[in-house]
Amino acid sequence: xxxxxxxxxxxxxxxxxxxxxxxxxxxxxxxxxxxxxxxxxxxxxxxxxxxxxxxxxxxxxxxxxxxxxxxxxxxxxxxxxxxxxxxxxxxxxxxxxxxxxxxxxxxxxxxxx
Numbered sequence: 272x273x274x275x276x277x278x279x280x281x282x283x284x285x286x287x288x289x290x291x292x293x294x295x296x297x298x299x300x301x302x303x304x305x306x307x308x309x310x311x312x313x314x315x316x317x318x319x320x321x322x323x324x325x326x327x328x329x330x331x332x333x334x335x336x337x338x339x340x341x342x343x344x345x346x347x348x349x350x351x352x353x354x355x356x357x358x359x360x361x362x363x364x365x366x367x368x369x370x371x372x373x374x375x376x377x378x379x380x381x382x383x384x
Contacts, residue, residue, distance in 0.1 A: 277310065286301065325345075347365075
């Protein structure tokens with residue numbers, strides 16, 4: 272099911288909407304002003320890399336962008352990359368903790384373990 276991006280020509284708000292059927296697009300309204308003068312935008316294609324691809328492409332010396340810090344999949348990436356470079360096995364305990372941290376970072380930080 273495609274997620275389309277739109278621009279409201281009335282208030283200039285950009286927003287995304289999941290469209291299941293063509294009929295849904297006909298009644299679509301801007302979430303800000305409820306206007307219906309909308310223009311469908313061409314959006315960027317996104318895809319996700321596997322863990323091994325992300326690890327292979329990760330450069331710890333490069334300055335991370337803001338989006339790097341917003342993606343919880345990047346938690347622990349530096350440690351995994353360094354361990355890979357050193358040929359060290361961090362063990363299953365590390366992987367379990369990492370998965371907990373990635374799935375719910377706020378809860379993980381507040382846990383006393």
